[in-house]
Amino acid sequence: DAKTTQPPSMDCAEGRAANLPCNHSTISGNEYVYWYRQIHSQGPQYIIHGLKNNETNEMASLIITEDRKSSTLILPHATLRDTAVYYCIPPEGVNFGNEKLTFGTGTRLTIIP
Amino acid sequence: DAGVIQSPRHEVTEMGQEVTLRCKPISGHNSLFWYRQTMMRGLELLIYFNNNVPIDDSGMPEDRFSAKMPNASFSTLKIQPSEPRDSAVYFCASARTGDTEAFFGQGTRLTVV
Numbered sequence: 001d002a003k004t005t006q007p008p009s010m011d012c013a014e015g016r017a018a019n020l021p022c023n024h025s026t027i028s029g030n031e032y033v034y035w036y037r038q039i040h041s042q043g044p045q046y047i048i049h050g051l052k053n054n055e056t057n058e059m060a061s062l063i064i065t066e067d068r069k070s071s072t073l074i075l076p077h078a079t080l081r082d083t084a085v086y087y088c089i090p091p092e093g094v095n096f097g098n099e100k101l102t103f104g105t106g107t108r109l110t111i112i113p
Numbered sequence: 114d115a116g117v118i119q120s121p122r123h124e125v126t127e128m129g130q131e132v133t134l135r136c137k138p139i140s141g142h143n144s145l146f147w148y149r150q151t152m153m154r155g156l157e158l159l160i161y162f163n164n165n166v167p168i169d170d171s172g173m174p175e176d177r178f179s180a181k182m183p184n185a186s187f188s189t190l191k192i193q194p195s196e197p198r199d200s201a202v203y204f205c206a207s208a209r210t211g212d213t214e215a216f217f218g219q220g221t222r223l224t225v226v
Contacts, residue, residue, distance in 0.1 A: 103148075
């Protein structure tokens with residue numbers, strides 16, 4: 001199973017794009033990359049996932065490098081409500097029902113007013 | 114749907130007492146996960162069920178912990194006897210096989226004094 005590495009903390013100015021990196025250099029060809037976030041005192045919340053193509057949804061964009069060894073989560077216009085811990089999930093939880101969804105230490109993102 | 118419902122939201126108990134945490138997954142979901150979160154260890158997967166059957170309980174810390182899922186709409190996590198080191202926030206999550214997103218409850222904050 002692939003492992004991930006994320007910076008422990010980051011700051012971003014309100015209204016600017018927040019770019020959160022994740023290294024997953026041991027990822028294999030069929031393993032997805034998932035991102036979740038956890039706002040203080042709440043349960044984790046799914047954001048986005050991808051395999052090899054860039055993905056975008058209403059919450060964020062996910063840029064995956066061509067070699068798939070790293071990815072970047074982009075929050076295009078960060079707001080104070082985006083302050084949270086962001087987890088790049090090791091892809092053990094691809095097929096719910098058969099595998100585990102396990103969390104690393106994540107990146108604590110603080111949005112500065 | 115009201116989402117994943119956990120009860121109680123807060124629990125304070127004395128060391129040695131039995132504690133039961135409850136979870137109602139989202140209707141139609143057939144996977145259920147129990148997590149524990151502490152400052153020291155982060156989010157740890159304790160056990161997960163698929164179609165009411167425990168698939169992997171390797172994260173359960175010791176025999177004092179037990180989990181059951183008697184039907185598709187209810188699960189319990191029991192600690193007997195409880196110890197101060199069990200103090201944590203316990204999250205329940207559910208998912209549907211083949212879906213890409215797991216949904217988390219608001220958690221139960223357990224304090225053992």
